[in-house]
Amino acid sequence: MSLTSINLWETVKKQYFFKLKANIDAFSSLIGIQLLALLFSFGGVGSVGMGGGNFSINIKYYSADLVIGFTLLWAFVTAITITTKPYRNHDFTFVTNRLSSSLSNILFLLTASIVGSITAILAGNLLKILAHILLDGQIYSINTGIQELVMGVCVTIFYVFFVTSIGYFIGTLVQISKLFIILIPVLFFGTLFLDASMQKEPFLVNVFTFYTMESALSLFIIKVIVTVAVFFTAAISILNRMEVRR
Amino acid sequence: MRVIECTDLTKTYLRKIVLDKLSFSIEENKITGLIGRNGVGKTTLLKIIAGFIKETSGQVKVFSERPYNNLNVSLNSIFVDDQMSFPPAIPLSEILTVAGNFYPNWDRELAKRLFDYFSFDPKSYHNRLSKGKTSTFNMIIGLASRCPLTIFDEPTTGMDAAVRKDFYRALLKDYIAYPRTIILSSHHLDEIEDLLEDVLLIKDGKKQFQMSISELKEWAIGLKGTTEEVLNLTDGKEILFKEYFGVNTIYAVVKNDFSEFLLNKARLVGVEISSVQPSDLCVYLTSETKGGIDDVFNKH
Numbered sequence: 001m002s003l004t005s006i007n008l009w010e011t012v013k014k015q016y017f018f019k020l021k022a023n024i025d026a027f028s029s030l031i032g033i034q035l036l037a038l039l040f041s042f043g044g045v046g047s048v049g050m051g052g053g054n055f056s057i058n059i060k061y062y063s064a065d066l067v068i069g070f071t072l073l074w075a076f077v078t079a080i081t082i083t084t085k086p087y088r089n090h091d092f093t094f095v096t097n098r099l100s101s102s103l104s105n106i107l108f109l110l111t112a113s114i115v116g117s118i119t120a121i122l123a124g125n126l127l128k129i130l131a132h133i134l135l136d137g138q139i140y141s142i143n144t145g146i147q148e149l150v151m152g153v154c155v156t157i158f159y160v161f162f163v164t165s166i167g168y169f170i171g172t173l174v175q176i177s178k179l180f181i182i183l184i185p186v187l188f189f190g191t192l193f194l195d196a197s198m199q200k201e202p203f204l205v206n207v208f209t210f211y212t213m214e215s216a217l218s219l220f221i222i223k224v225i226v227t228v229a230v231f232f233t234a235a236i237s238i239l240n241r242m243e244v245r246r
Numbered sequence: 247m248r249v250i251e252c253t254d255l256t257k258t259y260l261r262k263i264v265l266d267k268l269s270f271s272i273e274e275n276k277i278t279g280l281i282g283r284n285g286v287g288k289t290t291l292l293k294i295i296a297g298f299i300k301e302t303s304g305q306v307k308v309f310s311e312r313p314y315n316n317l318n319v320s321l322n323s324i325f326v327d328d329q330m331s332f333p334p335a336i337p338l339s340e341i342l343t344v345a346g347n348f349y350p351n352w353d354r355e356l357a358k359r360l361f362d363y364f365s366f367d368p369k370s371y372h373n374r375l376s377k378g379k380t381s382t383f384n385m386i387i388g389l390a391s392r393c394p395l396t397i398f399d400e401p402t403t404g405m406d407a408a409v410r411k412d413f414y415r416a417l418l419k420d421y422i423a424y425p426r427t428i429i430l431s432s433h434h435l436d437e438i439e440d441l442l443e444d445v446l447l448i449k450d451g452k453k454q455f456q457m458s459i460s461e462l463k464e465w466a467i468g469l470k471g472t473t474e475e476v477l478n479l480t481d482g483k484e485i486l487f488k489e490y491f492g493v494n495t496i497y498a499v500v501k502n503d504f505s506e507f508l509l510n511k512a513r514l515v516g517v518e519i520s521s522v523q524p525s526d527l528c529v530y531l532t533s534e535t536k537g538g539i540d541d542v543f544n545k546h
């Protein structure tokens with residue numbers, strides 16, 4: 001039987017479509033988790049009340065920010081999940097090498113980030129409609145144009161994809177040694193408390209502000225892209241040396 | 247063309263040596279049986295060939311390339327065992343479609359027919375299959391993918407006798423129609439010896455021998471007769487296996503390098519001469535100690 005050959009991108013493309021099918025459960029859990037976040041948001045995220053002699057005003061704020069928060073969490077967990085052994089073994093049942101497996105994983109995570117971000121932002125509109133139907137009282141909403149919406153979705157995609165790269169990297173570390181399951185949370189909370197007890201700004205807070213408090217969009221995008229690239233490259237080079245199905 | 251070439255292949259896990267300077271090669275379009283006792287490194291060897299795990303030292307070439315992380319080796323080979331894993335979200339019939347997308351020589355028709363013959367439910371899922379059904383399904387993937395190098399590692403685990411028979415027949419028929427290199431590792435040499443052309447016997451991570459099945463069938467002979475005569479005949483030879491019957495009768499297996507004259511002489515003094523089944527011979531050759539399970543129970 002004659003030999004055939006294939007290039008990397010063809011394989012990645014095939015694996016990508018395979019993974020969309022295989023990880024369909026990730027998207028159903030996305031819907032579940034966003035509905036849950038919507039439910040939580042329905043109580044309002046803040047309220048202000050004031051009153052005079054014979055009147056009182058109660059202002060409640062509704063926002064779907066919580067949906068984005070939950071989506072970030074979902075993205076993190078999804079990224080960790082696909083680095084685990086069973087998921088890597090699925091690839092090795094068919095045609096793959098370690099690089100194509102990771103690249104298709106990254107494409108899948110990017111798709112997941114895009115889907116998650118769009119639904120998360122649109123969930124804000126759903127909240128408005130639900131509030132309009134179910135709540136009595138005057139509803140005011142700040143009208144945002146399509147441009148705002150698109151920008152909101154884009155920035156959210158960057159955040160979510162950023163989180164998946166962290167998740168993928170951490171997941172990979174755990175595949176090297178289960179010790180990282182303990183080590184990473186210890187380091188995370190350890191630095192927080194250690195710095196706080198030493199009366200200085202915790203290091204992680206600086207990291208957090210570095211990414212989230214960036215007001216220039218282009219700079220923010222560059223920061224995220226560079227960091228994402230570093231995390232994924234590190235993960236790929238680790239996974240490249242890992243044996244499967246031992 | 248040599249499909250697989252190993253030179254001084256060594257694999258160690260921590261400090262345990264699993265494969266020890268293994269050198270052999272496998273020719274194109276042959277069915278080779280990989281035989282050995284439990285835990286001698288058969289699966290490790292096959293996984294190195296499939297590119298799943300890395301060799302510690304030495305060289306391994308599949309289609310003249312190193313298999314680890316090699317896309318072309320992955321495309322042209324398939325490794326079938328009972329641990330093959332499929333995504334739990336994809337139903338069985340769709341797994342066949344997915345496999346068809348990946349493997350260029352995939353035979354959709356054959357897969358479908360085998361799928362129906364073994365009466366799989368298209369809507370069922372791989373993780374719900376029984377042990378034997380899992381092996382059967384994996385075997386279908388292995389056959390229909392028609393990879394130039396097809397590796398079956400203990401493919402019959404859990405299969406009942408009827409399905410095993412069907413599998414061997416299907417394998418042979420498909421091999422004749424589409425010749426390819428097949429490696430079959432199995433404990434049931436007696437069942438597969440009609441299929442095999444070559445046998446590669448491994449003991450303690452080393453190659454014991456590699457020869458064709460017809461050579462193997464004539465490699466040794468069994469002698470049965472009075473203890474005195476048999477021991478006389480096998481004097482100076484390595485007795486691979488011996489068993490006592492009654493008081494004064496012994497059955498011994500030795501390498502067949504007797505002259506016809508000597509054999510005739512042996513027959514005259516009442517020694518029964520018989521051929522040795524390849525499967526029995528492999529057990530004798532790979533046994534850890536001379537003797538058998540009986541010796542465990544014999545009180546000295």
